[in-house]
Amino acid sequence: MNPNFIYFDLDDTLLDHWGAEKAALNDLYNEFDVFSSTTPEELIETYHRINKGLWDKYGKGRIDRDTLQRLRFEETLAALRLDSSLYEETGDYYIQAYRNHWEWKKGAAEALETISNNFDVGILTNGFAETQKLKIEQFALSEIAEHLVISEETGFLKPQPEIFEHATSLTNNKPEEILYIGDSYTSDVIGGRAYGWKVAWYTDEEEIEKGRESDADFVFDNFKDLTDMLNVGK
Template structure:
């Protein structure tokens, strides 16, 4: 008998199944190499400045204070302003970044094998924050439609995790009781808090758990073999 015993398993996408952080960093390093304007600006300075600004903008976007177009514009415009570079280059830089970012998508170590095994035993789905067009490209590239019964993208629903609406919508799609759904994700706020508030079971993928996570998550793991063992797969 599975330790968790779900009837439906939802997976988060970025930094749970696919290595978004690694792809983002590699894409930014490619941007650094692409433009001469970065001469005199270190790679680390670009990465640190962009990450700080982008994180704040995604928080604003999640609260509904800005739209996707403003996020796209400001993340490079404000990065360049902070670095003393030409702000008007934000649009070119943004397009170049997205092209490079897509070249670096890959599975988290152990995630593909685990996902395939879980999908072979349970009905599975995907729930992801992010822009629909980008997330659909990932879903198509990694053939998730072949195995995922339901794919839920925050922009399509109109709210981001941990908003209860996205979990309510996903519960209806799964067609099982809330307590019979397991959510596998890496973000404490979006996935652990969101999933537990929805009365789902939660498996938290993290190498740096915090005390509150032990109270909310049904499983905390940093190796997908631990998830497979808990699911008796």
């Protein structure tokens, strides 16, 4: 595989979003007495389930950003039979706590540096613009990435083809000359392949359902395998 341009997903590919989310929810649990009748595990599971459903609705245009941000804690509190009027306080606290726990995925920083020394690279990510820009700034990704594509700024969410079309146009390459590296089967693998991109799927082997591995051009769970595949491994 010898692409002309490589895009990276951000959350749970380069940066550990899921780890930061869990840590922030644990902080939230310890900060607010309202959660004393439940457990951290129940809070994490409930929030994750509700937030995922709301992002699906947001991606389909059924709710707007403000509604998503309100409902993810209002509905979480209600589902746990707690005081849902605390949605604003808990939501604001969570956002601040989440920002304190951002970290690279294991091996991602080294792989990105190595790959960017050999290929033109960019970032293509779903998410709210100000949050993703803070991550990009904190990890100095704008110094490495030639193009930064954030869903909220384009008006489209992965896996919608319009966001891949926009990202492709920035590179002056054909779709088949672009490689996308991401963790989400739906957003990254299906979305990228549907637009004609090559896709390297970053995932744990046990998470791959039968037959899905053939939907990606390359599947890996260790960034050294990725750099070796691109013939840039040390």
